[in-house]
Amino acid sequence: MALEPITHVRGRGVVVPGDDIDTDRIIPARYMKVVTFDGLGDFLFRDVRLDDEGRSLGHPLDAPERAGATVLVSGRNFGSGSSREHAPQAIVRAGFRAVVAASFAEIFFANSTTLGLVCLALDPEDLAAVSAAVDADPTAEVAIDVANQTLAVGGRTFQGRLPATAREVLAAGRYDPLAELLAHGDRIAATAARLPYVAEAAS
Amino acid sequence: MHPPRHLFDKVWKAHAVGTLANGQTQLLIGTHLIHEVTSPQAFGMLEDLGLPVRVPHRTFATVDHIVPTDQRSEPFADPLADAMIKALQRNCERHGITYFDLASGHQGIVHTVGPEQGITQPGTTIACGDSHTSTHGAFGAIAFGIGTSQVRDVLATQTIAMTKPKVRRIEVNGALGPGVYAKDVILHIIRTLGVNGGIGYAYEYAGEVFDRMTMEERMTVCNMSIEGGARCGYVNPDATTFAYLEGRPYAPNGADWDAAVDRWRDLASDPGCAYDDVVLLDAADIPPTVTWGINPGQAIGVDEAVPHPDRVAPSERASVLEALAYMKLEGGAPIAGTKVDVAFLGSCTNGRLSDFREAAAVLRGRTVAPGVHAIAVPGSTLVKEACEREGIDQVFKDAGFEWRAAGCSMCLAMNPDKLVGDQLCASSSNRNFKGRQGSPTGRTVLMSPVMVVAAAVTGTVVDARRVFGAATTEA
Ligand code: SF4
Numbered sequence: 001m002a003l004e005p006i007t008h009v010r011g012r013g014v015v016v017p018g019d020d021i022d023t024d025r026i027i028p029a030r031y032m033k034v035v036t037f038d039g040l041g042d043f044l045f046r047d048v049r050l051d052d053e054g055r056s057l058g059h060p061l062d063a064p065e066r067a068g069a070t071v072l073v074s075g076r077n078f079g080s081g082s083s084r085e086h087a088p089q090a091i092v093r094a095g096f097r098a099v100v101a102a103s104f105a106e107i108f109f110a111n112s113t114t115l116g117l118v119c120l121a122l123d124p125e126d127l128a129a130v131s132a133a134v135d136a137d138p139t140a141e142v143a144i145d146v147a148n149q150t151l152a153v154g155g156r157t158f159q160g161r162l163p164a165t166a167r168e169v170l171a172a173g174r175y176d177p178l179a180e181l182l183a184h185g186d187r188i189a190a191t192a193a194r195l196p197y198v199a200e201a202a203s
Numbered sequence: 204m205h206p207p208r209h210l211f212d213k214v215w216k217a218h219a220v221g222t223l224a225n226g227q228t229q230l231l232i233g234t235h236l237i238h239e240v241t242s243p244q245a246f247g248m249l250e251d252l253g254l255p256v257r258v259p260h261r262t263f264a265t266v267d268h269i270v271p272t273d274q275r276s277e278p279f280a281d282p283l284a285d286a287m288i289k290a291l292q293r294n295c296e297r298h299g300i301t302y303f304d305l306a307s308g309h310q311g312i313v314h315t316v317g318p319e320q321g322i323t324q325p326g327t328t329i330a331c332g333d334s335h336t337s338t339h340g341a342f343g344a345i346a347f348g349i350g351t352s353q354v355r356d357v358l359a360t361q362t363i364a365m366t367k368p369k370v371r372r373i374e375v376n377g378a379l380g381p382g383v384y385a386k387d388v389i390l391h392i393i394r395t396l397g398v399n400g401g402i403g404y405a406y407e408y409a410g411e412v413f414d415r416m417t418m419e420e421r422m423t424v425c426n427m428s429i430e431g432g433a434r435c436g437y438v439n440p441d442a443t444t445f446a447y448l449e450g451r452p453y454a455p456n457g458a459d460w461d462a463a464v465d466r467w468r469d470l471a472s473d474p475g476c477a478y479d480d481v482v483l484l485d486a487a488d489i490p491p492t493v494t495w496g497i498n499p500g501q502a503i504g505v506d507e508a509v510p511h512p513d514r515v516a517p518s519e520r521a522s523v524l525e526a527l528a529y530m531k532l533e534g535g536a537p538i539a540g541t542k543v544d545v546a547f548l549g550s551c552t553n554g555r556l557s558d559f560r561e562a563a564a565v566l567r568g569r570t571v572a573p574g575v576h577a578i579a580v581p582g583s584t585l586v587k588e589a590c591e592r593e594g595i596d597q598v599f600k601d602a603g604f605e606w607r608a609a610g611c612s613m614c615l616a617m618n619p620d621k622l623v624g625d626q627l628c629a630s631s632s633n634r635n636f637k638g639r640q641g642s643p644t645g646r647t648v649l650m651s652p653v654m655v656v657a658a659a660v661t662g663t664v665v666d667a668r669r670v671f672g673a674a675t676t677e678a
Contacts, residue, residue: 019522020398020498024636028643029615033269033283035243035290037351047643077399080432080498081636083334083348084241106402106434107334111350165225165366172224177364178252178356180223188257188362191220191231196463197327197455198233198261198361 005173009098009118009144011070013134013153014060016045021074022081023108027090040086041093061094065138070097073131073142076124077101079108088112098144100151100160102127113166116175120144120151126158146170207473210326210439211370211405214345214470218328220362227364234322234329234344235262235357237300238313239269239291240617241332245354246294256298258361263322264295265303267312268617272580272607275305284618298358311583311609314338314551318422319585321451325440325467330357335551335633337428340437341421342444343470345405347435368403368434369479374410377486382668384561385420386553386631386651388412390492390502392424393431396482398500401433404480407472408438412486418447419557426552427633430499439471491666494635494649495538496526501635503538505654505666511535529637530646531625538664541648543629545622546577546659547640548604548652550614550632554582558631558652559590563598565656565671571603572662578605578620580612604659616641629658
């Protein structure tokens with residue numbers, strides 16, 4: 001299960017303004033009635049993009065010049081609320097490779113990293129400058145350097161924050177931990193054997 | 204002699220399988236709970252990889268989010284919901300997983316079923332693909348929500364990769380005023396520390412207020428830890444915990460019970476242990492609390508005014524304006540008196556027997572205000588039956604509430620119970636996000652069950668003490 005190492009993300013950006021954008025907004029619950037994640041990208045931010053009749057509400061994601069953007073720029077505490085992996089899955093399946101925000105909710109960050117979605121945090125002033133640069137020029141390239149935790153756009157480079165654990169697993173292509181977890185079968189058995197409530201019920 | 208340690212450290216250490224290359228801990232998950240929404244993709248991934256479920260007897264399933272609460276015969280009217288329940292059943296059968304299905308009589312919201320079956324126990328690690336897994340911390344367990352890829356990891360290995368959080372002790376001492384409930388305590392904590400305040404922390408709830416709480420009240424508090432940004436929250440196990448668990452189907456029995464209680468007692472935080480942070484709150488400062496905005500931290504005492512955008516910190520202004528516009532509330536105006544269209548009593552926060560008992564005690568002999576749609580939804584089939592044995596269902600029906608079957612119902616919009624248009628709902632649930640209750644413009648005001656009843660009978664957000672008198676709402 002070797003995965004593609006992720007050292008850089010380069011692409012055009014789109015700004016979805018607002019703080020505390022929660023997972024119910026990212027993917028409304030009624031679109032989670034699915035048994036696979038396929039097609040979830042179509043419902044990203046559904047309730048703020050389309051009205052009840054399916055007409056565009058002029059959301060930034062639907063601006064023609066933003067088609068194909070791969071870097072989503074938002075506000076503080078992005079991805080708060082539920083543990084639903086449907087949220088980062090919808091973002092990834094809509095074509096995004098990175099989210100840039102002032103901060104991230106914890107479970108959202110963990111879920112995203114597992115999928116190889118880079119979540120870079122920027123100081124609020126830097127985030128405002130990046131948002132302005134992206135808003136001003138739909139063709140501007142946003143370049144994220146994972147190892148250096150930096151974001152470059154419009155000729156300026158900003159120092160961001162990406163925890164070391166996330167940087168390492170992204171760069172090594174080990175962001176999905178399953179292979180490493182599976183490799184320790186004996187240690188799992190030994191730990192379970194020491195815990196009465198796990199061991200006792202063993203059949 | 205060990206240096207004094209808190210419960211979190213002891214439980215974490217006992218479940219640590221090893222350290223991964225990136226420095227995270229491989230943590231054994233002793234108890235895995237699953238439901239229909241976040242598990243089918245995980246089983247799909249497992250099958251794609253050709254992997255079995257490693258410890259099927261430590262995974263327990265039920266169905267809650269998508270079940271209709273009125274007409275429950277299968278197939279469901281909604282083909283998507285029907286496909287989801289069939290997928291869960293198939294996956295449980297194929298892998299030998301215990302499934303509390305609709306026919307079992309034990310179905311309910313996953314966070315209600317775990318405790319009432321005695322599956323939720325002190326000193327355990329509990330994971331579920333649902334953020335309100337923090338509920339189970341009420342028993343002194345480390346319990347947290349996980350994403351679907353991690354559900355796959357638990358199925359395949361019974362472990363996950365996790366970074367150890369810091370631990371903050373939140374101590375609330377003194378006595379709660381009359382008409383102040385566990386729900387008010389946690390809304391007050393989130394209001395005080397903020398929706399981001401708990402990021403990177405596990406919360407230990409301690410002090411006189413939590414010592415005196417019943418298990419159901421502790422569950423209400425731990426349930427909403429996640430709304431304060433903390434991935435989990437717990438209360439140290441004590442005599443209240445053991446009394447609740449004794450005799451439950453999955454609790455240890457006989458000599459095993461005594462041994463378990465001895466072990467559990469030792470797990471409680473040692474006196475004098477060190478915490479990464481300590482917050483002290485006074486119970487007397489906690490009013491009956493309601494939310495006015497679009498996240499659970501946007502909360503005020505029911506007698507207070509909604510924040511005025513000109514009188515908040517500049518960094519807060521944009522979010523206050525956004526919340527006021529969405530909620531159609533006027534900054535600076537009192538929240539009391541706000542017209543209510545829907546009253547919802549239920550959810551994993553406040554859908555247990557004690558919630559319905561308290562609500563029925565004040566509702567008896569009163570009627571729902573004209574124009575208010577009121578529904579009461581037990582958190583589990585066992586709660587529903589217990590209510591019906593006590594005649595509580597009749598109190599609700601006589602008052603004009605709809606009495607429903609167990610499920611998540613109007614807490615979120617994955618079943619037929621939904622707000623319509625910009626209806627405003629007085630809700631005993633845990634989230635007031637935009638669109639949470641099923642309409643993209645629907646509005647949610649979170650509050651305690653007794654306050655929901657007060658809202659139902661008056662048709663407005665109101666201080667329950669003014670409606671029922673302080674004496675009848677003695678907490
Ligand atoms: S009752 Fe609400 S919060 Fe609880 S599990 Fe169901 S949907 Fe989630």
